[in-house]
Amino acid sequence: MTSEGGTAGVRDVDLAVRVELCHAALQHLADLHGVDLLHVKGVAFEPRWRSSTTGGSDADVLVRPSQVRRLVRALEERGWQRRSRFHTGSPFGHAQTYWHDHLGYADVHRFFPGLGRDEGTFDVLWSARDVRLLGGVPCPVPDEAGQALVFAVNEARNGRPPRAAALGGTEADVETGVLDLVPRVHAEVAWAAAHGRLDAVRDHREHDLWRAVTQDGGRVEEWVARVKAERTLTGKALTVLRAPLVNTEHLANTRGHRPSPVEVGVEFADRVRRAALEVWRSRRPGAGR
Amino acid sequence: MTGPSAHPGWELAPGWGAVDRPGDGDHGGRLYVAPLLSGEITVLEGAAASVARAALAGHGLAQIPAAVAAELGVEVPDVETEVVGELLQELVELGALTVRDRS
Numbered sequence: 549m550t551s552e553g554g555t556a557g558v559r560d561v562d563l564a565v566r567v568e569l570c571h572a573a574l575q576h577l578a579d580l581h582g583v584d585l586l587h588v589k590g591v592a593f594e595p596r597w598r599s600s601t602t603g604g605s606d607a608d609v610l611v612r613p614s615q616v617r618r619l620v621r622a623l624e625e626r627g628w629q630r631r632s633r634f635h636t637g638s639p640f641g642h643a644q645t646y647w648h649d650h651l652g653y654a655d656v657h658r659f660f661p662g663l664g665r666d667e668g669t670f671d672v673l674w675s676a677r678d679v680r681l682l683g684g685v686p687c688p689v690p691d692e693a694g695q696a697l698v699f700a701v702n703e704a705r706n707g708r709p710p711r712a713a714a715l716g717g718t719e720a721d722v723e724t725g726v727l728d729l730v731p732r733v734h735a736e737v738a739w740a741a742a743h744g745r746l747d748a749v750r751d752h753r754e755h756d757l758w759r760a761v762t763q764d765g766g767r768v769e770e771w772v773a774r775v776k777a778e779r780t781l782t783g784k785a786l787t788v789l790r791a792p793l794v795n796t797e798h799l800a801n802t803r804g805h806r807p808s809p810v811e812v813g814v815e816f817a818d819r820v821r822r823a824a825l826e827v828w829r830s831r832r833p834g835a836g837r
Numbered sequence: 838m839t840g841p842s843a844h845p846g847w848e849l850a851p852g853w854g855a856v857d858r859p860g861d862g863d864h865g866g867r868l869y870v871a872p873l874l875s876g877e878i879t880v881l882e883g884a885a886a887s888v889a890r891a892a893l894a895g896h897g898l899a900q901i902p903a904a905v906a907a908e909l910g911v912e913v914p915d916v917e918t919e920v921v922g923e924l925l926q927e928l929v930e931l932g933a934l935t936v937r938d939r940s
Binding site for chain 2: 561562565566568569570572573576577626648649650651683684685
């Protein structure tokens with residue numbers, strides 16, 4: 549019998565084992581603090597709704613929006629180290645990443661990109677939840693239609709070919725379940741993106757953001773789309789203000805240390821230079837999509 | 838320790854997680870247990886994994902040697918009940934296992 553911190557060492561604990569125990573630990577913490585969690589992606593899903601056969605490198609959970617602060621506080625009290633913030637983690641601002649010295653990475657989602665951000669969306673998924681045993685702990689997961697939808701929009705967001713992200717080849721009842729779910733969780737734009745039909749939702753405020761992420765648009769285009777996708781004027785204003793700022797957590801993660809003021813300054817200048825270059829290129833005669 | 842036939846058996850302690858990988862590593866595989874708040878993972882390997890696996894499957898002390906022998910492909914007398922009991926007691930002291938409530 550060997551402890552991870554003792555003679556066995558970290559190398560003896562497979563990543564997949566850590567991820568599964570990470571899900572279990574998140575669920576245990578949620579249970580202690582009365583937080584509703586849905587475990588999403590990777591090992592939480594049926595194998596056919598996983599992006600990789602290995603089950604991923606982190607544990608992803610979707611938290612009831614009104615309980616996000618409670619879970620975040622509980623995680624930080626228990627020594628989980630935040631590695632990214634919601635508004636800096638991705639163009640969607642959907643998840644915050646945590647690191648645990650024994651269990652590895654956890655991604656805490658306050659909403660899932662492509663699905664609604666509201667309590668009602670979570671309620672729809674929650675009311676149809678299944679339970680999967682992860683690390684010996686019963687963990688709530690979306691039902692099959694929910695898993696299929698999350699898988700499809702996640703594939704689309706990661707730029708995988710639209711047809712591969714659609715549900716081709718699945719049985720009729722699953723597809724019917726997904727089609728029923730799409731409007732109830734406000735996933736019309738993401739669903740259209742997953743099928744390569746973004747033009748059909750051109751008038752939607754999230755259209756440009758999905759075009760930017762699925763068609764690998766430039767950073768400036770992405771930020772403009774992020775502003776457009778915000779529902780409120782305050783949200784738009786905050787997004788504009790954040791655009792030029794350096795993501796210091798990302799910088800720390802890539803460099804392996806907390807960046808110095810000089811490093812942040814250099815990165816800031818480089819961001820401005822890259823943005824200017826992108827704008828100049830996009831406005832040259834003959835440029836454009 | 839209570840006699841083999843009278844022992845109520847074991848279960849995973851509340852607040853602990855477990856991942857079973859019977860096909861990993863040596864004969865008997867690996868079984869990983871961790872307290873879910875601290876997350877420190879303990880790795881049980883080979884025969885130790887097999888014993889813990891049998892206990893978590895609900896076998897009592899009297900049945901565990903046969904279950905372990907079948908999994909490891911050895912004779913039942915080769916699995917010493919006393920050693921099995923000591924290992925399970927160690928896991929109880931670690932906090933990973935708890936004695937099943939008979940009531």
